[in-house]
Amino acid sequence: PANNHAPNPGFEQPNPQGAGPRGWVGSHWAGPAATYSWVTHTVHSGSRAVRIANASDATRSRWRAPVVAVQAGQTYRYGVHIRGAQIAGTARVTGQIRDFSAVASRFSLAPEPVA
Numbered sequence: 001p002a003n004n005h006a007p008n009p010g011f012e013q014p015n016p017q018g019a020g021p022r023g024w025v026g027s028h029w030a031g032p033a034a035t036y037s038w039v040t041h042t043v044h045s046g047s048r049a050v051r052i053a054n055a056s057d058a059t060r061s062r063w064r065a066p067v068v069a070v071q072a073g074q075t076y077r078y079g080v081h082i083r084g085a086q087i088a089g090t091a092r093v094t095g096q097i098r099d100f101s102a103v104a105s106r107f108s109l110a111p112e113p114v115a
Helices: none
Strands: 025-030 035-039 049-053 060-064 093-098 104-109
Touching: 049 060
Parallel strands: none
Antiparallel strands: 025 060, 035 049, 093 104
16 A cells, blocks of 8 residues: 555654654663653654664663554555664664464564665
C-alpha cells in the first residue's frame, strides 16, 4: 500500500501536553534511564525530530509507536533516517511484526550511510 501507516511519521504533531510527538513514547528496558527529546535542530526534513541520549553504554532505549494494523499478503516498506553522534558500542534500528497469535518476528535494519 502506498499510504504511510506510521502515526505522525515526521514527528511534527505535538502530543496533548505539547511536550513530545503525538503517538510516540520514549522508553527504556535496561540500564540507567535515557533522556528523550523532541527537537527542532538536526532534523532530516520538516521542523521536528526525536533524540535519545543514553546515560551509559548499558542503556537500551527506544522511541515507541502504537501498533499499526497491516494486511496479510501485502508488501510494506519500512524506513528511517538516523543521525548518530558520540556513539559508543552499537546503535541499531529494530522493528517487530506480530500476528497476535503469540508469534513475533523481529528484524534489524542494516545502516546505509548517505553519501
